[in-house]
Amino acid sequence: MLSITNIGLVQNELAIVWSDGGESYIPIERLRRACPCASCQGEPDATGRVVRPKVTYTSQSFFLRSYEPIGGYALLVRFEDGHATGIYPFNYLRELSERPSFEEQ
Ligand SMILES: [Zn+2]
Numbered sequence: 001m002l003s004i005t006n007i008g009l010v011q012n013e014l015a016i017v018w019s020d021g022g023e024s025y026i027p028i029e030r031l032r033r034a035c036p037c038a039s040c041q042g043e044p045d046a047t048g049r050v051v052r053p054k055v056t057y058t059s060q061s062f063f064l065r066s067y068e069p070i071g072g073y074a075l076l077v078r079f080e081d082g083h084a085t086g087i088y089p090f091n092y093l094r095e096l097s098e099r100p101s102f103e104e105q
Pocket residue numbers: 035036037038039040041083085086
């Protein structure tokens with residue numbers, strides 16, 4: 001199972017060394033825009049349709065305040081604007097770093 005060997009902030013990118021030797025670099029802005037929490041990505045309504053909420057960002061939104069591993073499978077990320085509900089599964093973090101051109105909205 002994938003786990004984090006080393007993690008740190010390098011020039012406003014989250015740098016992660018994985019237990020299998022792989023490395024990921026994720027710009028904080030990409031990390032925030034991909035925040036998987038319900039207030040960023042929306043929740044299915046009664047018909048199962050997911051309505052994407054309108055998310056507003058500030059100049060503080062794309063800076064990292066802190067992070068901590070959760071349950072050995074995910075990373076809880078807190079941003080400088082106080083947003084702290086994003087729980088990023090390790091596989092998701094890795095996928096984010098491998099997207100060549102993430103669709104910034
Ligand atoms: Zn969020």
